[in-house]
Amino acid sequence: MYTGFLHTHYLVVSLFLFIYVIKTVLLLSNKNELLEKFSAKIKVPEMIISFLFLLTGVYLMTQVTYGNKYDNLLWIKLVMVFVSIPLAIIGFKRFNKMLAALSLLLITGSFGLGEVYHKKKGIAKVDSSTMATLDGKALYEVNCASCHGGDGKLGMSGAKDLSVSALDTNGMKEIIIHGKGVMPAAQVNEAQAAAISEYVISQLKGH
Numbered sequence: 406m407y408t409g410f411l412h413t414h415y416l417v418v419s420l421f422l423f424i425y426v427i428k429t430v431l432l433l434s435n436k437n438e439l440l441e442k443f444s445a446k447i448k449v450p451e452m453i454i455s456f457l458f459l460l461t462g463v464y465l466m467t468q469v470t471y472g473n474k475y476d477n478l479l480w481i482k483l484v485m486v487f488v489s490i491p492l493a494i495i496g497f498k499r500f501n502k503m504l505a506a507l508s509l510l511l512i513t514g515s516f517g518l519g520e521v522y523h524k525k526k527g528i529a530k531v532d533s534s535t536m537a538t539l540d541g542k543a544l545y546e547v548n549c550a551s552c553h554g555g556d557g558k559l560g561m562s563g564a565k566d567l568s569v570s571a572l573d574t575n576g577m578k579e580i581i582i583h584g585k586g587v588m589p590a591a592q593v594n595e596a597q598a599a600a601i602s603e604y605v606i607s608q609l610k611g612h
């Protein structure tokens with residue numbers, strides 16, 4: 406579900422930017438008549454694309470686990486998108502080059518911010534003392550909670566609800582070590598994988 410939305414979001418954002426760039430280029434090169442023709446032709450697809458853009462974006466925002474120090478990047482990104490839209494509408498309507506260019510700048514900037522956010526957040530806060538322990542809870546928090554949540558129920562990136570998993574310790578250990586589908590293999594040794602499995606089964610399952 407999540408990955409479906411993410412891919413759709415990237416696709417519609419790319420299409421949206423593509424249309425935007427064409428319009429801005431036409432405006433900046435004084436091809437106003439062509440711009441009007443293009444805008445009229447693209448009107449309906451553009452409306453659908455904009456709608457999907459916002460819909461998938463809002464859904465993705467609801468899927469983020471907040472509390473990360475980079476989270477304000479996401480809010481800045483949102484503000485940039487919402488400021489750029491009226492600027493673009495007015496800019497293209499009045500053939501105002503400044504406004505159109507500013508709007509394009511804002512929207513590409515917000516796209517870049519989103520990328521920075523995901524890169525930064527993707528860098529796991531692995532501290533070596535945690536990585537050396539056999540403390541199942543600590544290992545779980547570092548390696549698993551970003552997708553499965555502290556209680557196992559989060560379901561980020563399409564993750565399964567661990568509180569209802571039917572797997573036994575060995576089955577779970579296998580998945581931790583080798584990964585499954587979009588879930589990456591965890592960088593832990595056998596004993597650590599066993600400790601995590603024990604923790605999940607004894608503490609998260611059935612809660």
Ligand code: HEC
Binds near residue numbers: 581
């Ligand atoms: C990047 C996100 C991500 C991380 C990190 C992650 N998982 Fe997963 N996990 C998933 C996804 C997605 C699935 C569903 C995979 C599938 O079925 O194709 C999954 C499935 C599972 C399953 C199978 C559940 C079932 O009943 O079928 C278990 C068990 C599991 N994860 C445990 C863990 C543990 C323990 C960790 C930490 C060592 C972990 N996961 C880290 C995303 C993640």
